[in-house]
Structures are given as C-alpha cells and as structure tokens.
Amino acid sequence: MHHLKHWAMAAALAAAMPATATATTATAAPEIVGYYPGWKSDAFPVTAANVGAGKLTMALYAFLDVCWDGRHGNPEPSVNYVAACQDAAGDAAPANGALVFRDAARDGANLRALVALKRQHPRFKVVVSVGGWDWSNRFSNVADSAPARASFVASAVKLMRRYGLDGVDIDWEYPTExxxxCVAGAVCARPADKQNFILLARELRAAFDAAGKADRKHYSITIAAGGNANYVNEGAAGSGWIKQLSQSLDWINIMAYDYHMPWEKNSGHHAALAADAGDPVTASGFHAAGSVQRYLRAGVAADKLVLGVPFYGYGWKGCAPGANGDGQYQPCDGGATGGVDGGNSYGYSHLLKQGYLTAEGEGGQGYRRYWNDAAKAPYLYHAAQRVWISYEDAASIREKAGYIKAQGLRGAMFWELSNDGGHQLLDALSGAMRSR
Structure with a gap:
C-alpha cells in the first residue's frame, strides 16, 4: 500500500491463532478510517461527494514528510524526489525533524477543505499521515536524535493548531528494516529504531495531552504498521516493544494487505482474511486474521487495533488455468499491464471503469468472478487472456467487518478513497461496521 507496500516475507512466520477467539466488547462507535491521497487532489479534489465524511470517523491525509538538512524526499532511484523543505507549521526555516509539506499551497488548501467538512459532520476527524513507502527514509535519523524528536513534536503541535487538525498518523515503513x-552513505534504519520509536511516541503523547488540555480537545496518535512477524518482533528481544509503543498510541492501523505481490511466480490473494490450505503462506499465518492475532499475542489490547482493508487489487499475467480452470495459485509470467497507468495495480474504481467488474459485482469483459470461501477473498480470471486479479469487494469487506466486531477491534482502515467506485466499498464497510 500506500505507495505500494512491500513486505519482505519473514523467514519464520508465527502460526496464527484461530479467527474464532473469544470476542471482547467492541467500542460503541467503531472507527472507519480512510486515507485521502493529497497528490491526487487535481483529479480527485476534496469535496463532500468524494470524501463521504458522514461515513468516516477519520480521514488520514497522505502524506507529509520530515525535514533533514533543509531538504525532504528520497533520492533513491525508485523514488527520485528531493526538494527544499516547505514548513507545514508556517516557520521560515524548518529544523531537522519538522513536519513539512510537498506543496504548501496545495496541501494547505486540501487540509482546510477537509477540516471544513467537520462542520456538517462533528464526529469526523482530520489527521495528517507522515511518511509512507516513499518518505520513511528519515524516520530513523529523527527518532535517534533528541533535538530532532523535539522538533517533530513541536511542529506537530503547531500544525494541529494552525489548521484545526485532530492528530498525527506515523507511517514509518519500517523501523529497523x-x-x-537507502542510497549509499545514508542511514535509513538502525537496530535501535523500535526503542527510539517508543521514545518519539511518548514525547509526542506528552505534548499532545498537554496541548489537548489547553485546547479542550483530544489529539490522537496512530501508526500504520506491518502485519508480519518482522514488524511485531524485535529480533531476539521478542514482541515486547510493540505493547510499549501502543501505550502512547490511540490505536495501530494494521496494513493487512500485500501478502502476495505480482512479482511472485504464482498468483495469490493479497489480502486474504483467513488461512487457506491451498496457500502455504496463509497456512503459516500470513493473512489478515493472522496479523491481528500476532498483535494480540504480543499484548496489544484489541481496542487499540484497527484492521486495514485495501480498496485496490493486483493483477498477474500469463497465469495457467490449473485443474480448476480459475488461475488461482498457479504459475504466472509476472505483473499484468491492464491496471492503473498500464501497471499491475487495480483500484476498485478501475475495475468498474474498465468493465472487468459490473456494477452488480460480477465479472465482465471476459473476466469471471470467483470466491475463495476459506480465504474469504474474491478473484477474477480471464481464461482467454490468462490474467488473474486479486481484489477486495463488498462481500470480502463484510467478512472483515464481521471479524473486526467478533474480535472487539477498534475498527477498520482503508487505502484509499480515490480507489473506491462511487463509494461502493465505503458503503459496504460503513454499513457492515455500524450494523448490529
């Protein structure tokens, strides 16, 4: 996600506890958290119709960055973006660690437009998300430096007050890894990252609590977190760090997707809810329910966990039909090219626009829709073109909503609003989360 998430497959994945664990009491109003992609605002502006603030509890504005030596961005060739810092809080010369905009005029206007939606929807919150896949390269430096942490915290408080925002979401991909x-000569990860993350979150929590007391409101701190064992664990030290970190957070948004990616040799579900015996990766706990159980076993409270749901999918090309004729778990020739901008990413809106899915949720244009009842995941296969697509739809979202409620989790998060097709997925998520 985001940018797109790539997780190195952990060598030893912890076995998942069954998805039927005893439920805890769910919160009365579950969180429904959606990312808004700020860089898409020309084609997908902040409007009441696009955002659907009445169906959300929170919009995460993606992405802000942090300043370092007067610059921000990432010089690594796959990103290849570095620019002078544009201070989000309005200061002339951002210090190391300060939050910065990519485009001060555009990002500022987008935030003001999102905050304006709160007038009609008082439960709706607007939070800035910092980092993401492209811009996580400076977090290790910031968290490792007491002055830079202080700058991050001070600029965050100032930004909240400047725009009337409700919190910060830290999307560090990933501590220690x-x-x-990283480009030659730079440091993007340290063994101390996870302990430094705890320090940063504690300092931010203390400042947000003090500011909130003065401002008579609550400022939230959330993170986007990996669903794999490498993230939850801290090497030989085990998983104690994530419980410590969670104590400073309102909740953790688990990125429970990208379990399979189109560079793999075989097709596979990128966001399966549960294990399927046909897929050895899910059998070893690499699926959404397995990720949730990993956090629960680490001691994180259920009401501090939000399950991530993708509003996009992936396509593989050259996939053999296999014995069932559906292309599932079959050898393929790599990523498909019929996705967004000729790539392998298939947003739900793109599937509808191309006619690969009908408005009724069935396959079109030669694609047939299938359902894996073990994984609780839909998929499409075009037998003549040998293209296989893993995606999320209303049926799989309802299954995930049921799991969230049964486990007593805090709610659901999704990436991202512009990938939805006329709010079909958000309507399914909102309806399922709010139903008894």
Missing part, C-alpha cells in the same frame, strides 16, 4: 533501500 527500511522498505525503500
């Missing part, structure tokens, strides 16, 4: 490789 940078997703985007």
């Amino acid at each position: 940078a997703g985007v490789p």
Whole structure:
C-alpha cells in the first residue's frame, strides 16, 4: 500500500491463532478510517461527494514528510524526489525533524477543505499521515536524535493548531528494516529504531495531552504498521516493544494487505482474511486474521487495533488455468499491464471503469468472478487472456467487518478513497461496521 507496500516475507512466520477467539466488547462507535491521497487532489479534489465524511470517523491525509538538512524526499532511484523543505507549521526555516509539506499551497488548501467538512459532520476527524513507502527514509535519523524528536513534536503541535487538525498518523515503513533501500552513505534504519520509536511516541503523547488540555480537545496518535512477524518482533528481544509503543498510541492501523505481490511466480490473494490450505503462506499465518492475532499475542489490547482493508487489487499475467480452470495459485509470467497507468495495480474504481467488474459485482469483459470461501477473498480470471486479479469487494469487506466486531477491534482502515467506485466499498464497510 500506500505507495505500494512491500513486505519482505519473514523467514519464520508465527502460526496464527484461530479467527474464532473469544470476542471482547467492541467500542460503541467503531472507527472507519480512510486515507485521502493529497497528490491526487487535481483529479480527485476534496469535496463532500468524494470524501463521504458522514461515513468516516477519520480521514488520514497522505502524506507529509520530515525535514533533514533543509531538504525532504528520497533520492533513491525508485523514488527520485528531493526538494527544499516547505514548513507545514508556517516557520521560515524548518529544523531537522519538522513536519513539512510537498506543496504548501496545495496541501494547505486540501487540509482546510477537509477540516471544513467537520462542520456538517462533528464526529469526523482530520489527521495528517507522515511518511509512507516513499518518505520513511528519515524516520530513523529523527527518532535517534533528541533535538530532532523535539522538533517533530513541536511542529506537530503547531500544525494541529494552525489548521484545526485532530492528530498525527506515523507511517514509518519500517523501523529497523527500511522498505525503500537507502542510497549509499545514508542511514535509513538502525537496530535501535523500535526503542527510539517508543521514545518519539511518548514525547509526542506528552505534548499532545498537554496541548489537548489547553485546547479542550483530544489529539490522537496512530501508526500504520506491518502485519508480519518482522514488524511485531524485535529480533531476539521478542514482541515486547510493540505493547510499549501502543501505550502512547490511540490505536495501530494494521496494513493487512500485500501478502502476495505480482512479482511472485504464482498468483495469490493479497489480502486474504483467513488461512487457506491451498496457500502455504496463509497456512503459516500470513493473512489478515493472522496479523491481528500476532498483535494480540504480543499484548496489544484489541481496542487499540484497527484492521486495514485495501480498496485496490493486483493483477498477474500469463497465469495457467490449473485443474480448476480459475488461475488461482498457479504459475504466472509476472505483473499484468491492464491496471492503473498500464501497471499491475487495480483500484476498485478501475475495475468498474474498465468493465472487468459490473456494477452488480460480477465479472465482465471476459473476466469471471470467483470466491475463495476459506480465504474469504474474491478473484477474477480471464481464461482467454490468462490474467488473474486479486481484489477486495463488498462481500470480502463484510467478512472483515464481521471479524473486526467478533474480535472487539477498534475498527477498520482503508487505502484509499480515490480507489473506491462511487463509494461502493465505503458503503459496504460503513454499513457492515455500524450494523448490529
């Protein structure tokens, strides 16, 4: 996600506890958290119709970055973006660690437009998300430096007050294990990252609590977190760090997707809810319910966990039909090219626009829709073109909503609003989460 999430498959994945664990008491109003992609605002502006604030409890504005030596961005060739810092809080010369905008005029206008939606929807919150896949390269430096942590915290408080925001979401991908490789001579990950993350979150919580007391409101702190064992554990030290971190957070948004990616040799579900014996990866706990159970076993409270749901899918090309004729778990020739911008990513809106899915949720244009009842996941296969697509639809979202409620989790998060097709997925999620 986001940018797109790539997780190195952990060598030893913890076995998942069964999805039928005893439920805890769910919160009265479950969180429904959606990312808004700020860089898409020309084609997908902040409007009441696009955002659907009445169906959300929170919009996460993606993404802000942090400043370092007067610059921000990531020089690594796959990102190849570095620019002068544009201070989000309005200061002239951002210090190391300060939150910064990519485009101060655009991002500021988008935030003001999102905050304006709160007038009609008082339960709706607007939070800035910092980092993401491309821009997580400076978090290790910031968290490792007391002055930079202080700058991050001070600029965050100032930003909240400047725009009337409700909190910060830290999307560090990933502590101790940078997703985007670091350029030569730079440091993007340290063994101390996870302990430093605890320090940063504690300092931010203390400042947000003090500011909230003065401002008579609550400022939230959330993170986007990996669903794999490498994230939850801290090497030989085990999983104690994530429970410590959670004590400073309102909740953790688990990125429970990208379990299979189109560079793999075989097709596979990228966001299966549960294990399927046909897929050895899910059998070893690499699926959404397995990720949730990993956090629960680590001691994180159920009401501090929000399950991530993807509003996009992936396509594989050259997939053999297999014995069942549906292309599932079959050898393929790599990522398909019929997705967004000729790539392998298939937003739900793209599937509808291309006619690969009908408005009724059935396959079109030669695609047939299938359902894996073990994984609780839909998929499409075009037998003539040998294209296989893993995606999320209303049926799989309802299954995940049921799991969230049964487990007593805090709610659901999704990536991202522009991928929805006329709010079909958000309507399914909102309806299922709010039903008894």
